[in-house]
Amino acid sequence: MSATQILFLGVGTAALVSAILVVTVRNLIHAALWLIVTLFCVAITFVMLEAGFLATVQVVLYIGAIAILIIFAIM
Numbered sequence: 001m002s003a004t005q006i007l008f009l010g011v012g013t014a015a016l017v018s019a020i021l022v023v024t025v026r027n028l029i030h031a032a033l034w035l036i037v038t039l040f041c042v043a044i045t046f047v048m049l050e051a052g053f054l055a056t057v058q059v060v061l062y063i064g065a066i067a068i069l070i071i072f073a074i075m
Helices: 003-024 028-048 052-074
Strands: none
16 A cells, blocks of 8 residues: 555545534534534645635635634534
8 A cells, every 4th residue: 555545545534534523423522623623634635636716715715714614603
């Protein structure tokens, strides 16, 4: 296996585990933080696929706006 495949499997596993934690964790703040981790893993996957624009949109729009808005609304 190459380093890219190992990195992809690691990021995919991290995304899957954090997505499961978004649904199963009882604390709403922790769920929002796990959502940020999940979205960041998706952005890393876009970078690995050489889709820089989609990775930038993922970080700026989803992590920067929606996830932070969820945290502010909860608090």
